[in-house]
Amino acid sequence: xxxxxxxxxxxxxxxxxxxxxxxxxxxxxxxxxxxxxxxxxxxxxxxxxxxxxxxxxxxxxxxxxxxxxxxxxxxxxxxxxxxxxxxxxxxxxxxxxxxxxxxxxxxxxxxxxxxxxxxxxxxxxxxxxxxxxxxxxxxxxxxxxxxxxxxxxxxxxxxxxxxxxxxxxxxxxxxxxxxxxxxxxxxxxxxxxxxxxxxxxxxxxxxxxxxxxxxxxxxxxxxxxxxxxxxxxxxxxxxxxxxxxxxxxxxxxxxxxxxxxxxxxxxxxxxxxxxxxxxxxxxxxxxxxxxxxxxxxxxxxxxxxxxxxxxxxxxxxxxxxxxxxxxxxxxxxxxxxxxxxxxxxxxxxxxxxxxxxxxxxxxxxxxxxxxxxxxxxxxxxxxxxxxxxxxxxxxxxxxxxxxxxxxxxxxxxxxxxxxxxxxxxxxxxxxxxxxxxxxxxxxxxxxxxxxxxxxxxxxxxxxxxxxxxxxxxx
Amino acid sequence: xxxxxxxxxxxxxxxxxxxxxxxxxxxxxxxxxxxxxxxxxxxxxxxxxxxxxxxxxxxxxxxxxxxxxxxxxxxxxxxxxxxxxxxxxxxxxxxxxxxxxxxxxxxxxxxxxxxxxxxxxxxxxxxxxxxxxxxxxxxxxxxxxxxxxxxxxxxxxxxxxxxxxxxxxxxxxxxxxxxxxxxxxxxxxxxxxxxxxxxxxxxxxxxxxxxxxxxxxxxxxxxxxxxxxxxxxxxxxxxxxxxxxxxxxxxxxxxxxxxxxxxxxxxxxxxxxxxxxxxxxxxxxxxxxxxxxxxxxxxxxxxxxxxxxxxxxxxxxxxxxxxxxxxxxxxxxxxxxxxxxxxxxxxxxxxxxxxxxxxxxxxxxxxxxxxxxxxxxxxxxxxxxxxxxxxxxxxxxxxxxxxxxxxxxxxxxxxxxxxxxxxxxxxxxxxxxxxxxxxxxxxxxx
Ligand SMILES: [Zn+2]
Ligand SMILES: [Zn+2]
Ligand SMILES: [Zn+2]
Numbered sequence: 001x002x003x004x005x006x007x008x009x010x011x012x013x014x015x016x017x018x019x020x021x022x023x024x025x026x027x028x029x030x031x032x033x034x035x036x037x038x039x040x041x042x043x044x045x046x047x048x049x050x051x052x053x054x055x056x057x058x059x060x061x062x063x064x065x066x067x068x069x070x071x072x073x074x075x076x077x078x079x080x081x082x083x084x085x086x087x088x089x090x091x092x093x094x095x096x097x098x099x100x101x102x103x104x105x106x107x108x109x110x111x112x113x114x115x116x117x118x119x120x121x122x123x124x125x126x127x128x129x130x131x132x133x134x135x136x137x138x139x140x141x142x143x144x145x146x147x148x149x150x151x152x153x154x155x156x157x158x159x160x161x162x163x164x165x166x167x168x169x170x171x172x173x174x175x176x177x178x179x180x181x182x183x184x185x186x187x188x189x190x191x192x193x194x195x196x197x198x199x200x201x202x203x204x205x206x207x208x209x210x211x212x213x214x215x216x217x218x219x220x221x222x223x224x225x226x227x228x229x230x231x232x233x234x235x236x237x238x239x240x241x242x243x244x245x246x247x248x249x250x251x252x253x254x255x256x257x258x259x260x261x262x263x264x265x266x267x268x269x270x271x272x273x274x275x276x277x278x279x280x281x282x283x284x285x286x287x288x289x290x291x292x293x294x295x296x297x298x299x300x301x302x303x304x305x306x307x308x309x310x311x312x313x314x315x316x317x318x319x320x321x322x323x324x325x326x327x328x329x330x331x332x333x334x335x336x337x338x339x340x341x342x343x344x345x346x347x348x349x350x351x352x353x354x355x356x357x358x359x360x361x362x363x364x365x366x367x368x369x370x371x372x373x374x375x376x377x378x379x380x381x382x383x384x385x386x387x388x389x390x391x392x393x394x395x396x397x398x399x400x401x402x403x404x405x406x407x408x409x410x411x412x413x414x415x416x417x418x419x420x421x422x423x424x425x426x427x428x429x430x431x432x433x434x435x436x437x438x439x440x441x442x443x444x445x446x447x448x449x450x451x452x453x454x455x456x457x458x459x460x461x462x463x464x465x466x467x468x469x470x471x472x473x474x
Numbered sequence: 475x476x477x478x479x480x481x482x483x484x485x486x487x488x489x490x491x492x493x494x495x496x497x498x499x500x501x502x503x504x505x506x507x508x509x510x511x512x513x514x515x516x517x518x519x520x521x522x523x524x525x526x527x528x529x530x531x532x533x534x535x536x537x538x539x540x541x542x543x544x545x546x547x548x549x550x551x552x553x554x555x556x557x558x559x560x561x562x563x564x565x566x567x568x569x570x571x572x573x574x575x576x577x578x579x580x581x582x583x584x585x586x587x588x589x590x591x592x593x594x595x596x597x598x599x600x601x602x603x604x605x606x607x608x609x610x611x612x613x614x615x616x617x618x619x620x621x622x623x624x625x626x627x628x629x630x631x632x633x634x635x636x637x638x639x640x641x642x643x644x645x646x647x648x649x650x651x652x653x654x655x656x657x658x659x660x661x662x663x664x665x666x667x668x669x670x671x672x673x674x675x676x677x678x679x680x681x682x683x684x685x686x687x688x689x690x691x692x693x694x695x696x697x698x699x700x701x702x703x704x705x706x707x708x709x710x711x712x713x714x715x716x717x718x719x720x721x722x723x724x725x726x727x728x729x730x731x732x733x734x735x736x737x738x739x740x741x742x743x744x745x746x747x748x749x750x751x752x753x754x755x756x757x758x759x760x761x762x763x764x765x766x767x768x769x770x771x772x773x774x775x776x777x778x779x780x781x782x783x784x785x786x787x788x789x790x791x792x793x794x795x796x797x798x799x800x801x802x803x804x805x806x807x808x809x810x811x812x813x814x815x816x817x818x819x820x821x822x823x824x825x826x827x828x829x830x831x832x833x834x835x836x837x838x839x840x841x842x843x844x845x846x847x848x849x850x851x852x853x854x855x856x857x858x859x860x861x862x863x864x865x866x867x868x869x870x871x872x873x874x875x876x877x878x879x880x881x882x883x884x885x886x887x888x889x890x891x892x893x894x895x896x897x898x899x900x901x902x903x904x905x906x907x908x909x910x911x912x913x914x915x916x917x918x919x920x
Contacts, residue, residue: 237570250644
């Protein structure tokens, strides 16, 4: 059986001064004297790094950046710091059979990734790295020298020199539902102006926000209500109110200590608790702590959708969604808000039952994949181009479009009664009909429409309406 | 006596006697022998002392001193609960610029969890009170007040030791007013002044408020002027550490305050210049028993202890050689006679009058006696307001209750006779609620 190929496992000694060599238990591994020797030689299947953690971390970074070893199984023998742990596959298992089994598993999953295509782009590499390790995590590592305190060394290493914004890239993949966030590890606060987290928290006067405040024990006279610093009351051995001259002999019956224990030297205000201001060291911006931008630090792993995509093919963006981009698209929240507003307007000022004042239309290509397969890309693109032309003619300036899930295009058509909606549907379908097709397959469009408010169901709002219509499209 | 009674029986004879030469004087002597012989001189001594004190206070310029020894306040706590925090806070609030060590000793902490928690929950803000230290002691087994005081004493580091009660809070000038006296090496102890904190809680507390004002605040000012203070209150006294160590701390299980005072006074004979000043400006506010029953029980204990001390324990040390003549006279007259013997005279006289006198005469006599007592009382009270009280505006509100005070005092004196009898017959002090039997058993016997 050729699948039972024996992997080439190399043991790289990182410290040349004291070549440790394979230990007795690890005699099965091929010894290599240095990292450069490994990189110059033929590609190994599994790498074991041996050396102190100071040597281990740079070696791991170098290997993960290398095109040959970015995705490889890399173990370490000995101790490792957090950075090395985030990059490597853990300590070397005691038995070489476990290493071989791990590699077989890895090899098998590599074959399944993206329908057998090896990753070429960076983002595919990272998804692949996670795909190859079912328990794999993109771990954040705390680094005091880093201006953000936390970074994701694996993402940085795989991204290589073409530096991307790691955080926004991770957020994007999370929005695309390919990655999901793990347990919260930390929470950082950043300046709203420059996003720096070098912040200074200072207690200030709540009145004038001056810095120069002092704790000053003060007293409160029960007779006249006078509040002043303690020393203003001291006369000889006793306390006498400077305002009403009454003796203050016993706390609780003649006087008490007000909660206002701080005084501002700039504006002389008395106050209970200082306010805290945050001053950005980088840009000098002053803000209150609850204004700060909060950043959560979490590890990331492949989501279920991500795993499905890795198995079924990541591909590029679907053809349809690329085409929809030519329209002026709204983001989902804006579209939903506009739709909700229209629903509210039509409900309130709607004409008698049976007439609509506004319409929603949803459409999707029923057989795009089939057409693509049959006509190939150039033919399909030509068809889509003419369809988009038609669509842009039909859509008015006041209409609003949104790309929904599963490549559905939603159009909100204000001041369009149900009759107008039907005319629009007709036009789109006849337009599609008239598109020349060189082969037998024709592009099929599914369209669903709804007139507001008479086709609206009770208590239906924008998300509910779209969900109902979505059901009719499939 | 027989003759006197016969003459009283006959009201017309009485009127005749009154109309005759020296008649009023004769009747007066007949009716108030004990009053004239003992109480009036005592009141005079007090009033003269008060006047002297007031003159001195008005004429002497205020003294500024750099004498600031560390003061340790041993606060005996039992079942006061949250009130302990009031005591601790009032001590933190002292204007005294020196160091004050607060040593609350919770006796029987195992059963007095609430008090213990209150002590533990008390947070001493070191920024607000930089010269105050809190060193609480929890005594799990109940050992009584004396053992609490001695435990506090052994843990303390101050030059001046104050013995205070957990249900007493203090004016903020208390420590500085007390410490001033210790600058004089002849002062081994200073007595503080107690007032009633819960004046308006009940009739019993209102009466006690008047009693405290007159018999503690005013009387002790007067006595102190003649260096014959009869007692350093247990709820509120200050001692020089050296004298406590010399006499071996607190001893006995009851009336330990009076016991200690008498033992200190027994040095007076050898050290003629020694004195125990009373500081009227060192004021503590304490909770008085709020029910008549509670008041009677307290007095039963106090008066029983009193006899025990005077008659049994200190019968040897009460002598002019040991105490000096003024203190000896004061202890015999003011202590032994007024507090122990006078109650019996009053009860006996009343009983005899009730048996032998006809009702109209009895009523006339009672009105007469009452009027005289009330007039003397009114005079005392007004002088107290004018010369002594540091809170005259507050104290003047007691004036409407004043007419009832002689009656209440009469009842309390009768009760004292009961208490002393009880002590004589049943050694009532051993039933004292303040110390359990195992402490009593191990206490030194006399
Ligand atoms: Zn900034
Ligand atoms: Zn200010
Ligand atoms: Zn005032």
